[in-house]
Amino acid sequence: MKKRLTTTMLLVLALTAVSGTNLDNIYGKNDLDYSKSRGDLYGNNFGSILDYDTMPPRQIDIQNAENEIESLRNDIAGFREDIRIYENRGDEDRSKKSEIAVVLGKIDILLIELKSTSAQLYSAKANQTDSVIRQKLQDSIEENRQQIYDLTNRRSELVSEREMLLQSIETADRFVTLNNLFIRKSNSRIAYLESCIDYSNRETDSVDTLLEKSTSYQNEVDNLINVSF
Known part of the structure; x- marks a missing residue:
């Protein structure tokens, strides 16, 4: 079975090539080949999703075609499982992003209050x-400064984490799109192979009929040659 796109590949590509790929690329403006086995099957350009629908059926080796159909159906099952994984990952990341947004909102409100208190x-x-009161105020100023510093750093961390989640969500969405594209391409190929099998069967039946007809002619010829008066 051809190797499917894996979760590990998702994590790696999220930080490399996929992050710079847009949907126009996926639909054919650029070549994509995340798996050589897929490239062998479909070529490097996935833009022509329905190309098999425009191809006339031809005679093929029926057994080979049936084997390929079985392999394609196994691939489709794998693609659907990958889609489930990527969709779940995207949902989890969206949930985390929402939680971060809530915390960031609270931090921003508190920072405003702290800066106002600082002033x-x-x-x-x-x-x-009064020197004693001034010292107490100074201690509060330093405490306030540390609070602002800590919250600001935490805010920066959360913003970075949110950006990583956004990238992960985008990558998961792209892989869902790509796997759906593979499914459509595979189904198109299956439909084409099935039409070729039907065509080949009809051609075989036609040849059998022709052979029978030829044999019947030979019988008539023999009868006419062997007729005696």
């Missing part, structure tokens, strides 16, 4: 003459 602390310290 108030600095103003209070500037107007305060």
Whole structure:
């Protein structure tokens, strides 16, 4: 069985070539060949999804065609399993992204409050003459500064994580699209092979009929040659 696109490939390609691929590429403007076995089967350009629908049937080796159909159906089952995996991954990442968005919203609100408090602390310290109170204000200023620093760093981490999730979601969506494309191509190929099998069977029947007809002529010829008067 031809090797399917795997989850490992998804993770690798998410950080390399796939991240720069758009749907126009997938539908034929650029060549894609994530698996050599797929390239052998379909060629490098997947733009002509329905090309087999426009091809007239021809005589083929029926056994080979039936073997290929069985292989294609196995591939389709694999593609569907891959789609399930990628869709689940995309759903999980979307859920995480939503959770991050909620936390980022809370962080942004708190940062606004902290920065407002910071301004108030600095103003209070500037107007305060009591050294003890000034020190307390200074301690609060330093604590406030650390809080802003920690939250800002955490915000940056979450933004980076969100960007990675967006990339992962986009990559999963592309692989869902690509595997659906493989399924459509495989189904088109199966339909073509089945039409070729039907055509080949009809041609075989036609040849058998012709041979029978030729044999019948020979019988008539023999009868006429052997007639005696």
